[in-house]
Amino acid sequence: MTRTAIDPSVSVGQDTMSSVPALRTTDLIGRDAELEQLTAQLGIRTSGAGRGQGDLLDPTVRAMLVAGDAGVGKTRLLMALRDEALAADWQVVAGHCLDLADSSLPYLPFSEVLGRLMSDVPDVAARVLEQHPTLARLQPGRRIRSSETASGDQALDRGNVYDAFGDLLSAVAQQAPLLLVVEDTHWADESTRDMLSFLFSRPLPGVALVVSYRADDLHRRHPLRRQVAEWSRLRGVDRLQLEPLADDDVRRLVRALHPSTMSEAEYVSIVDRAEGNPFFIEELVGATWSGQVPGELADVLLVHLDRLDETTRRVVRLVSVAGRQVSHGLLSAVSDLDATELEAALRTAVEAHVLVASRGGTYAFRHALLGEAVYDDLLPGERVRLHADFVSALGEGRAVGTAAELAQHARRADDRPVAVHASIEAGEEALAVGGPSEAATHFLDALELIDTARTPFDDVDAHALTRRCAEALIAAGRVPKAVKVLRARLATLPADGAAIDRGQLLTALATALLLTDTADDPTEIAAEAIELLRGGPPKLLAQALFVRSRGLGSWRADEARALAVEALEIAERNDLTSLAVELHTTLAGLEADDSSSPGPGWRAAADRARRAGLIDAELRALYMLGRFHHDDGDLEAAVEVYGEVIERSEVGGLVWSPFPAESRLLLAVVLTHQGKLDEAWELLDVSGQNPPMVYEWLFFAHQMLITIGIRGESHAKALERLRDYWGTDGLTAISAGSAELMRAVAAGDGAGALAIYDDVVAAVVPLWHEWFQARLRLSTIAISAFAAAAARQSADERESAAVDVERLVADGGRVIDFYAPYDGSHGPEYRMWVARRAAEHLRWRWLAQVQPPTAEELVDAWRAAEETSLAYGSVPEVAQARVRLAGVLRATGDAAGARVVADRAREAAHAMHSTSLLAELTAQGSAPSPAAASAETAVLTPREAEILALVAEGRSNGEIGKQLFISTKTVSVHVSNILAKLDAASRTEAAAVARRRGLLDA
Template identity: 35%
Template sequence: MLIGRAAEFAELTAALERAAAGGAGLVLVSGDAGVGKTHLVSALTRTARDRGCAVLVGQCAELGETMPYLPLTDALWAAAHGGGPEAEEVRAAVAARPVLGGLLPDGGGDPEAASELGQQRLFGAVLGLLGELGAERPVLLVLEDLHWADRSTRHLLTFLGRVLQRERVCLVGTYRSDDLHRRHPLRPVVAELLRLPNATGVQVPAFGPGETAEYLAALSRGSAPVDGEVAARVHRRSEGNPFYAAELYSAGLGSPGAESAGLPSGLADLLLSRVDRLSEAGRRVVRVAAVAGRRIDDELVRRVSGLDETAAGEALREVVSHQLLVPSGDGYTFRHALLREAVYADLLPGERTRLHAAFARLLADRPDGTRGPAAELAHHSLAAHDLPAAFAASVRAARDAGRLGAPAEAFEHYERALELWEAVPGPEEAAGTDRVQLALAAARAAAEAGDLRRAVHRLRRLLEVADPADARLGCRIREQLATHLGELDDYGPSVAMAREAVAMLPADPPTVERAEALATYARILLYRDDDGEMPGVAERAIADARAAGATGAEASLLVTLGIFREAGEADPDVAEVFARARDLSAADGGSPLVAGRAAFHYARTKFDRGDLAGATRAAEEGVKYALENGLGWSTFGVVLRSLRYLIHYTAGNWAEANRLAEDFAVQVVRPLEAQISAYGLFVEVAQGSPRADERLRWITPLLDEDLFLNYLARGLAAEHALWRGDPETATEHLDKILSTIYGTSVGVIRPAATGLQAQAEIAARARAAGDEAAARKAADTADDLLARVRQAVAYTTNGRRRAWMGLEAHAWLARAEAERRRVDGVHDVDLWRKAADLFTYGEPDGGFVYEVARSRWRLAEALAEHGDRDGAAVQWRSAVGIAERPGAAPLLAALRDLGTRARLGSARPAPAAPGPLGALTGREREVLKLVAEGRNNREIAAALFISPKTASVHVSNILAKLNVTSRTQAAAVAHREGV
């Protein structure tokens, strides 16, 4: 029965239908407590089941930031143990993803989930599970009461909202809008999610008077009709809140005289008046259930209430018959959360403490396999003021949260345990570790949760209290602190702290701690090596790490050394250094983070050296490793997938590149997502696809928030503008890129070369218009751009820290030199030939094929201008052949225009239509078009690769055939005829 909710229900079912058709969506349902959000969503779940959808429903609980992924756990558990058709599918999908097993009470979990990549693995596993279920049937995932969601659940919700696109999944979340105060942690999440193009917000309003009357009539069906005055009174007192209205009506508070009878008018009092009608045993059960929390277990309620089995059963039956509790799975829940809140708030302090203590004792006495979440035990123990039990449970809850990939919750539990350390007897025995190790674990959890400043604060405090005689501990603390300071770009203190860490332990005997400190020191020196220590440190550290058996440190050092060696020399064997690091890290017990870092650099190195086939294989292997380890959406997983796309784009496999771009498509609301999305522009711009405009609309608002995004997206936006004949807009984009690049970075070469192309177009237009000042300004700007390129190259190849430039960088350098000559109106054959050759990477039919074609386009133009039509035709045909295969429409249009003007290959102007221009030859029509643009004979000759004298003859013939006496009159005819 849905009353007054037709529009809201229609929005929900529309989202479900879109998901069924392959368009994943997110709907956030909000409204005041008691307004009917759950009732509305329950109607949706019934509809979804009727349509054959897989339905997963989970609920958050009012336990604070303590139980990570609680609604996801509930959803998976209920679906896997339910009777729906999806139960077996859910069990199989969870079994195939061990990281999800740890969420379930009967799941063993994944021992690797406790690593710093645990959360990324879990997110990837959830995404994979939903995609797998969606392949069989549409999926509806409902997460209720998100105003109580833990931080990890909020992160998961944000991740799924951004990443779900083509999966047949409809994600619905509900939350109380009246609970979202200004600083509520869900508030920014909702704001971010509602910016997504596939997200919808549904506000559930209060009833109007007619709807309240209809609702009361439905409640009283089979009894006396509802009097209109009673309905109006109930509506006025409930303010249209359905839950409140039902409680008022059930209590008889809508009848005449009820308001003056002194009966309770507040919602809490009203709800408690329902409880007061129960027997003493019934009231005891309800109070116990309110303390139990999210779900009530028969056995626990019986034992805590002190009733025997028969009395407890009768009391539960009474409570259920009064609709205060409702059966749910293998237990009970309150009919509405407001009822539980009212009962809990009414408990006397001592009564509340005793009940929490009883629950804590029962949970603690259960066997290990059936204890339930340690976070729940910590909650009850703390509320019972049993500090030793709360301490022990908090430590266990922290470790459980870390194992589940919930570092934020792990940190909160560690912090609580550290706060209680001084207040409990024998804390080391209870925790199974000392205070310093517990604080180290807290710092590690904070860092894994992304809160680096809290991690740094915790580690600095540790330095003050740690035993100075414990050199290994001091080394570990300093190594972690150096790492986090480096991640915060605080390089001076980071280098100093790393040096201190290394100095804490002697080189002999080799130790794992010192090897790890050396690995961190070497990695930091990549970015701040004022004394040139890096190569010596890394070489010695690799030997020390190997001697100490520190495989992870050795692999990390190999990656760092490989990056350094690659930057300093054209080392052909550097790829093998990365391969060794990858293989070491990927072995049992290795670090997936280091393995991913090494796999990326291994593929990138081959790519930079022009080995596109080898780079393709390496990228595929790296992506496969990431996906098999559930890390497709980790940082290195995304970077590897982006590189794989770029390799296919470079090699001219644009169909595959487009397919891959769809695979990692995300909704753009933050710079990181915009970076991922921006890669799709490479092919879209080159193909002239209208999707490029759409993608740029998503990305543009974020361009100034991230330097790499600014570099990537603006560079492609500039090329897009150039293909559309808008060099001014291109220049604006490129200026914003170049203003953010350090002068000696080789990253300046490509945008500067594109900027030189834009200045060449501006200069050509200025010369055609006779605007010498504008032409000189373009030349001056071009000189500045080329000077920046040469400065970067000189610093890179001859500076204090020499670096190796990849093949692509050398090719763009040649392109920049050729474009600078074009600014002066000179098409330099040798420079364009050099650019075309360099872009082949030494393979006549390979290399960066699109840029080969673009360079040959300009080379053909230069050859034609110098009178070598045969040579121009060869280059032109080659460029056309390359551009046709992947569908480079803008380049093909430019090539056809050149072919027509220069009479290359089969390019010929179309036959003239009858009319005033019918007497003109094809070449004369080309000349007339240029006359209409205001070109003089010399400019016409340059554009059509003919002599000025021949151009003059063509103009004279045109005037005679059109029966006009001036170029102005001829231009008028051309404009009138649409030339």
């Protein structure tokens, strides 16, 4: 927004803050509202007022107190305020207080101010010094050590100094308004504080005063605390408390500091640990993460402990060992202090703003990073001893705590038996309350302790624990990690090990592999498990039969049905209710024939699971029901059921388990087909939610399909980053590859499209199979790119391209042949792409003049493409088909028909903000019909008119949002609607159109 880096030449323009060190980023992020408040209240700039005003603009206050914790961004905000003042033709001068302990120089910031003014306005300063010789004693050069002894007539009279300095500021302000900034007054000496009291209480024409201080340094006995309260009561003095940055602003700052790719987990870690403090954010981003607080930041944080007595420091160290939060009872049980001493130390720590106390009787560090820094500063032996004290207190029942707390302390105290059993208990507790991710962490800790122990844990079944850990990982959406854990456990089994151990691990592995993209065959792994478990525990055998049945599915329906029935008989005979419900879900899909639909069966299975309280089985049944509606072309029903899956997963704490996570993606896909692109994009915006990596990039891939593929925006680097994940997730490769292909179509790059198509196929085939269904769509889009290029190619180039096009057509044909025997795969979306493939091929032959079709064949093919798109209900595909149909109709002489079709396509393109479709219409010579043109003078809503006026003033979305008290995302949606209604390509064009139509005068 404004520059904050220091330019040495700025002092020529009356900037005397150039002694402030340069900041790490030149952007002011998340402080628009605060800057607006300062400039408006001080009269530097008011809403609607122009820049370059030479006079003070009727301020509501003449002095501001700016408070905030260390590192929260006070200096950065004041630098931006300086820029605003300079832009309004103000003068700016600043003084700084320094931490010189008890030997501060009196009036130190005002000496700095005087020195600056003598340099920048020497005539004015000399005139005032002549009138007030006493002021000369504050000159910086007169304050160094000398052998002279101050005589009585040299002593400063406070009254004279106050008057002299006030006259100096007034004289300077006669030239232009003056902004006086005094920073870090928490370090101010008594004389400086008294001078400020004088300036606060005495208005000086043309002078605005801003004083900053650290709020966290103002403990109860701090001398500035009382004076701040007094200053705040004075007329014309206001106070601005600078709060931590909001999470969205933290992310913006992280992106500004670290433009390269960062995972959502890394974002969440920084947001959580930095607590909105810009200095903390900069240090965490800038440091190479090692698990500890960066050294420079730790040094700054630990300064808070220097003013505490030794007893209080001991208690603070104890709190750091306890973790994020600790109860008074647990502290009392662990501390060797008596009740009075402990309470006194805690009170001191709270008053010093090191700890905060809650009404629930717990204590925590005011800044979590301070707690980390204190803990990192402990000696290794000291940590082990203190953790052992906590283990003793919790284990003996002298204090109340959780299994997770006991596990943490036991692990860090190297008490392995206690740590293993407490970790397992904590994992089960986490699963019981819907915390699969936390449960998996506890189980993994227990497994690591077991595997690295010198003596075996005979009372713990490591194989069953591994299977339980895998279940928790899958529930948390971390399927690849579950596969890795299971494979590692299988590798430890001896060749002559128990069949039951190997069988249950193979069943768990096959279950996990069914939920991820892999080159392995989970059905073969399940078959091996079945053979190992014949004659074993019924539950384990039934589970293996169930997993193989799921893997075979409709591809080998008869065999799958037989396995499921066998497993169901075992489950019902042994009262395995949960497994029986899961098997009913599987059979619901297998028992349907040509005359019946699996939909009712899946709904019945979901209801049965809900009544039994089996959330996993319910989610799977609902997911299958949603897929059925989706594949059947009933998009409204699919939206409803996918939404139900997501809602129910939130109740069970399984938001990122595979079925709800994939339902979120598929819901976004359906919304995209319905033309609700903003809703789809926002649904997949998982900022702050810390999803598993695979879903983070999968969701981002579909967002880029919307942004780049459909809307035609340019974010090339985003697609490059996504390529790293093509080889591990087929859907990511298909979504991101589709976006790249659509961009190649818009650019008319057939060769580039073919290379992209080959790359996607190379990535997906090892994970799925050679003729996966989406290959039909991908090859069709690639053919479209060749058609777009044909008009600009020579005859030789077209002849060369014919080989590639025929290969793509053949690939699509093989997909059609592969799925021909499976009637269930011939849904409306499939039929849409079959029709589009034929139409795109004819279009290429027509444009390339290679065995060109007749006009009637071409029109019929694109009519069929339009009809099948309409039957499926895909708004983007209907619009695309109509754009191509309009071009064909115009070329074949049906201008009137072309205009009607083009107007419909244009309407959809505007609604979706698709610049690529609009550009294609323009390129083929399409223009709105008179009726459509008049309709485009749509009336703006009151909110849109209000936002348009601010856009015309050059305001950013963030500034508009803060002024109107709405989110930046909401502003972005309104701006997009305004651009569409005005048929404008940019904000600047929208403002010009609005002025031309008189919309800004209304």
